[in-house]
Amino acid sequence: MDIQSYLIDRVSFYLDIPVEEVELGVPLTEFGLDSVYAIALCGDIEDELGIGIEPTLLWDIVDLAALSAHLTGLLADTEQPAH
Amino acid sequence: MTADKLDEIFGDPWDDANPVGYAALLEADERGELPAAAGRLLADYDLGAEFVPAEHGGRFVDMDELTAILRTVWRRDPRLGIAYGHSGSRDGGTGRHLSGLRGLEISESEPALHTVFLPSLLVGPLDTALRTGLANSFDRRLYGATVADIPFVRATIARAYADLLAIDVLAPKAPGAERLAYRMVVEALSSIREVLGARALLRSGPTAIFQKMARDVAAVISVRPRQDPRARPQIRELLRPELTARLAEPELLAVRDRLARRLGDAPVLTSAERDDVDRQLFDTAAARYHDRRLFATTARRIPG
Amino acid sequence: MNRVSAAPEAALDAALGDRAQTWRWSADGDRTEDYPSKYSARLDAFGLHRYYAPPEWGGASDDHEVMLRLWRTVARRDLAATVAHGKTYLGTAPVWIAARPEQAAAVADAVLSGAPVGCALSEPEHGADLVNGSVTATAHDGGFRLEGVKWPINNGTRSTHLTVLTRTADASTARSHSMFLIDRAALPPGSWRQLPKVRTHGLRTLDLSGISFSGAQIPASALLGAEGTGIEIALKSLQLTRTMCAAMSLGAAEHALRLVAEPGPRLDEPRGPEVVARCAALLAAAEAATLVGARSVHGLTGELSVTSAVVKSVAPALADRVIGELAELLGPRAWSMDGPGQGAFQKLARDHDVVSVFDGSTPVNRASLIGQFPRLARRLASGEHDGDGLAEAAAIGVPPRRLDRGALSLASRTGCSVLQGLADVAASDPVRADPGLSRQAAGLHATTLRLSSLMSQVRPAPRPPMAAYELAAAYELCFAGAACLHLWSARADLRFVEPLWQDALWVRAALYALSGPLAELLGEPRPDPSPDEQRILGRLSTAILTAAADSGPVTPFGTAL
Numbered sequence: 001m002d003i004q005s006y007l008i009d010r011v012s013f014y015l016d017i018p019v020e021e022v023e024l025g026v027p028l029t030e031f032g033l034d035s036v037y038a039i040a041l042c043g044d045i046e047d048e049l050g051i052g053i054e055p056t057l058l059w060d061i062v063d064l065a066a067l068s069a070h071l072t073g074l075l076a077d078t079e080q081p082a083h
Numbered sequence: 084m085t086a087d088k089l090d091e092i093f094g095d096p097w098d099d100a101n102p103v104g105y106a107a108l109l110e111a112d113e114r115g116e117l118p119a120a121a122g123r124l125l126a127d128y129d130l131g132a133e134f135v136p137a138e139h140g141g142r143f144v145d146m147d148e149l150t151a152i153l154r155t156v157w158r159r160d161p162r163l164g165i166a167y168g169h170s171g172s173r174d175g176g177t178g179r180h181l182s183g184l185r186g187l188e189i190s191e192s193e194p195a196l197h198t199v200f201l202p203s204l205l206v207g208p209l210d211t212a213l214r215t216g217l218a219n220s221f222d223r224r225l226y227g228a229t230v231a232d233i234p235f236v237r238a239t240i241a242r243a244y245a246d247l248l249a250i251d252v253l254a255p256k257a258p259g260a261e262r263l264a265y266r267m268v269v270e271a272l273s274s275i276r277e278v279l280g281a282r283a284l285l286r287s288g289p290t291a292i293f294q295k296m297a298r299d300v301a302a303v304i305s306v307r308p309r310q311d312p313r314a315r316p317q318i319r320e321l322l323r324p325e326l327t328a329r330l331a332e333p334e335l336l337a338v339r340d341r342l343a344r345r346l347g348d349a350p351v352l353t354s355a356e357r358d359d360v361d362r363q364l365f366d367t368a369a370a371r372y373h374d375r376r377l378f379a380t381t382a383r384r385i386p387g
Numbered sequence: 388m389n390r391v392s393a394a395p396e397a398a399l400d401a402a403l404g405d406r407a408q409t410w411r412w413s414a415d416g417d418r419t420e421d422y423p424s425k426y427s428a429r430l431d432a433f434g435l436h437r438y439y440a441p442p443e444w445g446g447a448s449d450d451h452e453v454m455l456r457l458w459r460t461v462a463r464r465d466l467a468a469t470v471a472h473g474k475t476y477l478g479t480a481p482v483w484i485a486a487r488p489e490q491a492a493a494v495a496d497a498v499l500s501g502a503p504v505g506c507a508l509s510e511p512e513h514g515a516d517l518v519n520g521s522v523t524a525t526a527h528d529g530g531f532r533l534e535g536v537k538w539p540i541n542n543g544t545r546s547t548h549l550t551v552l553t554r555t556a557d558a559s560t561a562r563s564h565s566m567f568l569i570d571r572a573a574l575p576p577g578s579w580r581q582l583p584k585v586r587t588h589g590l591r592t593l594d595l596s597g598i599s600f601s602g603a604q605i606p607a608s609a610l611l612g613a614e615g616t617g618i619e620i621a622l623k624s625l626q627l628t629r630t631m632c633a634a635m636s637l638g639a640a641e642h643a644l645r646l647v648a649e650p651g652p653r654l655d656e657p658r659g660p661e662v663v664a665r666c667a668a669l670l671a672a673a674e675a676a677t678l679v680g681a682r683s684v685h686g687l688t689g690e691l692s693v694t695s696a697v698v699k700s701v702a703p704a705l706a707d708r709v710i711g712e713l714a715e716l717l718g719p720r721a722w723s724m725d726g727p728g729q730g731a732f733q734k735l736a737r738d739h740d741v742v743s744v745f746d747g748s749t750p751v752n753r754a755s756l757i758g759q760f761p762r763l764a765r766r767l768a769s770g771e772h773d774g775d776g777l778a779e780a781a782a783i784g785v786p787p788r789r790l791d792r793g794a795l796s797l798a799s800r801t802g803c804s805v806l807q808g809l810a811d812v813a814a815s816d817p818v819r820a821d822p823g824l825s826r827q828a829a830g831l832h833a834t835t836l837r838l839s840s841l842m843s844q845v846r847p848a849p850r851p852p853m854a855a856y857e858l859a860a861a862y863e864l865c866f867a868g869a870a871c872l873h874l875w876s877a878r879a880d881l882r883f884v885e886p887l888w889q890d891a892l893w894v895r896a897a898l899y900a901l902s903g904p905l906a907e908l909l910g911e912p913r914p915d916p917s918p919d920e921q922r923i924l925g926r927l928s929t930a931i932l933t934a935a936a937d938s939g940p941v942t943p944f945g946t947a948l
Contacts, residue, residue: 347913
């Protein structure tokens with residue numbers, strides 16, 4: 001699944017702005033995505049991607065590009081065979 | 084004598100040096116007393132004359148005028164209202180234990196006895212409480228904006244204002260009106276308490292008058308004869324048409340909607356309509372606050 | 388009732404002693420506003436403070452259900468005494484979450500020797516807005532320098548240690564704050580000032596004061612957890628303390644109910660028994676929500692971001708309603724000093740007014756719940772939940788698994804199993820066995836599905852619309868109803884031995900009592916009580932009045948006086 005598009009779509013919903021205005025390289029807090037959104041977004045990501053993350057991840061990650069990369073990496077890890 | 088005149092005599096409630104200002108009234112309240120200066124002022128003014136018709140040497144004109152005058156006292160301190168509010172002289176007692184509190188009745192020598200509708204007087208302390216809530220909201224910043232910018236606060240204030248209006252336009256003789264009005268006052272005060280947060284609990288500082296109003300209202304309501312809870316009020320009987328005529332359309336809608344929800348009827352407004360009405364009512368309440376006008380339908384200018 | 392689990396409460400009640408004497412302490416305290424030292428001394432002698440440190444650090448027990456019951460027992464007599472003593476639990480919560488071993492050991496020593504510990508989160512201009520806090524801790528001289536005012540702090544003057552949330556970086560993000568553990572005796576003289584106690588409308592005996600730091604130097608070893616984890620630690624601490632605060636509401640409401648339900652002229656009112664029944668039913672719902680909440684600390688630890696917000700709102704809301712209805716019934720006797728218990732009612736009402744405001748007011752908790760709506764709505768519709776955790780949360784009186792603070796999460800992964808498990812419990816044998824109860828359970832479940840649909844339309848935001856707050860309030864009432872059903876289903880055997888449990892009396896009454904407020908919140912019309920509802924409430928009023936006359940339990944999991 002296209003994680004980037006998913007994230008853009010979620011942020012656009014939360015902030016009630018058109019998807020075109022969601023920029024991948026702008027720090028999340030500059031968008032107004034503060035700690036309140038981190039909790040909701042975290043829940044969405046977990047439910048959609050089937051992985052476990054903490055909202056604090058969203059506090060530490062700077063922008064959507066980095067978040068997308070991190071989540072892609074996490075998914076790849078979970079898809080590795082157990083051995 | 085008019086309510087304006089009495090307000091003028093009472094002066095600015097926020098003036099710490101004012102013997103009938105909030106500071107003085109709160110300080111006396113802490114001691115469980117009524118301030119002597121306030122008593123003298125009301126004695127000089129001869130509040131009792133307001134209950135006596137002109138042909139008997141008094142100043143009584145009509146119920147609404149008397150209510151407006153009494154509300155002026157009750158807006159400052161309900162206990163003052165109780166102690167001096169009838170027969171013009173002190174009943175004795177300091178208002179401390181609330182025993183010996185009698186119903187508010189006009190001079191008993193008159194054949195046309197009216198009882199002042201107590202919920203109508205409670206609009207006084209409710210006005211003060213709402214005003215305090217608004218003052219605090221415009222004053223404080225939280226989460227990067229003033230508290231008054233927060234949607235929850237705006238809606239709460241709008242609805243408390245609607246409740247105040249509802250009580251103002253209530254028909255005293257309608258079955259169940261009094262009991263409903265008491266519930267509305269208590270709940271409106273509760274909701275303003277939520278907006279004030281921790282500041283609602285302080286007995287000092289700019290919001291201190293709130294907790295005194297809330298306490299006094301609870302005490303006063305408790306001594307009224309209990310209302311028959313089986314009376315099922317009908318909305319159209321509850322409202323006084325000559326007063327609802329003074330309401331702007333959003334206000335009338337809000338009043339009817341608040342009453343309907345309280346009575347367990349279907350709401351008058353849809354969710355979207357209610358948001359709209361809340362917005363308009365907040366704006367009106369805020370304008371009255373900034374303009375130093377009463378929240379009740381008269382919207383009279385007051386000192387402070 | 389499982390009398391074994393009532394043993395600690397009975398022992399504490401005995402240790403507190405004669406009620407007339409403790410009432411005099413309460414009445415005097417309300418007048419003088421002096422700290423409730425006599426209560427504290429008895430509570431210390433009983434060893435209540437030993438519950439505030441985890442067993443691995445020498446504390447008596449981990450069991451939050453037991454601690455809740457002990458606090459409720461005190462709260463039945465005096466809320467302020469309970470809050471004053473119990474504040475050490477809040478003050479130390481950050482320590483057990485984040486401390487290094489030597490820090491934890493030092494605090495445990497203090498706590499177990501009876502020292503009060505305070506928690507300094509709030510600031511005059513910031514209230515619950517922790518991320519915008521302005522008290523700073525600047526790296527200096529190998530340690531940190533503190534600057535700014537923390538207020539109000541419970542036990543602000545008396546505490547020997549304080550856990551303090553400070554800003555350690557400029558950006559207004561959630562990583563700019565750190566938690567410190569401060570030993571007040573070690574603070575350099577002159578670098579801090581005690582702010583005086585504030586006078587409050589209720590809880591007048593509390594030591595509610597503040598502290599002003601001006602360049603107070605503290606060692607690096609005072610840092611609690613890693614730098615930047617302050618908000619996270621604070622929020623997790625609040626998950627525990629907000630859940631447990633509900634004990635105050637249960638105690639206050641029970642006290643109020645007993646004052647009214649004891650034999651006397653107040654019940655001559657035609658509506659008297661009905662009001663008593665409705666209040667008892669709401670109190671039972673509050674008790675269910677609170678007990679399930681306290682046990683969720685152990686069994687559904689990861690869900691506390693939801694549980695704590697719900698319980699911290701719903702318990703005071705229901706207790707406020709109970710106290711308000713009883714005040715109306717009592718009339719003048721509610722307020723005068725000659726009333727029931729010589730003024731006990733007006734004191735507990737004023738004291739309880741504070742509960743819905745402190746430690747995260749109701750709007751703050753509802754905002755937190757709204758932030759979790761998207762997931763909660765999804766799971767409410769799907770019904771998936773943690774069955775094992777829920778079973779543990781409903782097993783009242785059974786010693787729970789050890790609390791693993793590492794399992795605390797800021798965003799419940801599993802949503803809220805209490806509500807999501809509603810379909811299952813509605814279909815359980817104990818519920819299906821009673822057709823009336825079964826109907827009510829189905830009705831509640833249908834309501835939650837309507838609610839889920841409304842919740843899914845809410846966009847989480849830092850400043851949610853009013854309608855979202857009403858949905859949060861509805862969610863809380865549904866939680867309380869669901870908790871009632873879970874507890875009924877887990878112990879339906881008690882219907883053979885306990886009067887309140889016969890024919891599912893308490894749970895049927897509770898669900899009826901919740902349905903009116905729920906309908907109002909959802910903008911639905913409220914019909915008059917059905918004949919069945921009137922019958923149930925009539926039976927409940929008889930049971931409650933009998934119980935109160937005998938000083939027996941007035942709630943399903945309550946204890947005698």
